[in-house]
Amino acid sequence: MKVFIVFAHAEPRSFNGALFRAAQETLRAAGHEVLVSDLYATQFDPVSDRRNFTSVKNPDYFKQQIEEMHATEVHGFAPDVEAELRKMEACDLMIWQFPLWWFGLPGILKGWADRVFAMGRTYGGERFYENGVFKGKRALLSLTTGGPEAAYQKGGWNGDIHAILRPIQRGILRFTGWEVLAPNIVYAPVRVSDEQRQAGLNAWAARLHGIEREQPIQVGEY
């Protein structure tokens, strides 16, 4: 299997960094090919505008989706966007490793999605959801939180984590055809012991060993 991991944390020694390294080591040891995009290390530019393109459809008025459809026709994506598109198109499984920020993606990863999920190339026409461009591929969010698990239950302090992840899992991934696997969530790594953090790393590695056999989840029932 080809696995593409997108990593969004500025500190390599962070717990997110440890999860990122554990995933690479485990998957490579299991014989999978691993592609990565380390967004901070490579200083991925998250600002979405004309810089996404080498082509121009309308020089007078910038409308991103019109330019995306044109770039799809004329191979006009900027090299940084094109490189990410090719990794997504090549992989069987895509993993995003990130800390939850303001109930969502860190800006660098949101900007990555804004630039890379281009109309024409990744969705559009009749190609949405079960007929989406990435049909047959699987995607998985691997994230950490500041808040404890109890805060992320229905009726809890922050509410249901699945509702929080819905805009990402359904609005981006499932919308463009990916089969979504259950998220890997390590709650509040800052607040627990080294042993508990190590257990979180071990559980992630153990899960990745059998990842080929996992079934997707429903992402729209809440």
Ligand SMILES: Cc1cc2nc3c(=O)[nH]c(=O)nc-3n(C[C@H](O)[C@H](O)[C@H](O)COP(=O)(O)OP(=O)(O)OC[C@H]3O[C@@H](n4cnc5c(N)ncnc54)[C@H](O)[C@@H]3O)c2cc1C
């Ligand atoms: C802008 C912003 C918005 C935020 N919004 C939210 C929000 O909406 N909801 C929410 O819940 N939280 C929020 N947070 C908190 C954030 O989600 C957490 O701080 C983050 O998820 C913790 O992960 P980390 O990798 O940064 O942890 P770190 O602080 O890097 O790591 C935690 C501990 O793990 C240790 N560690 C590292 N590697 C290993 C290893 N191999 N083995 C054992 N221990 C190790 C580290 O030394 C550290 O002690 C927000 C934070 C910011 C900055």
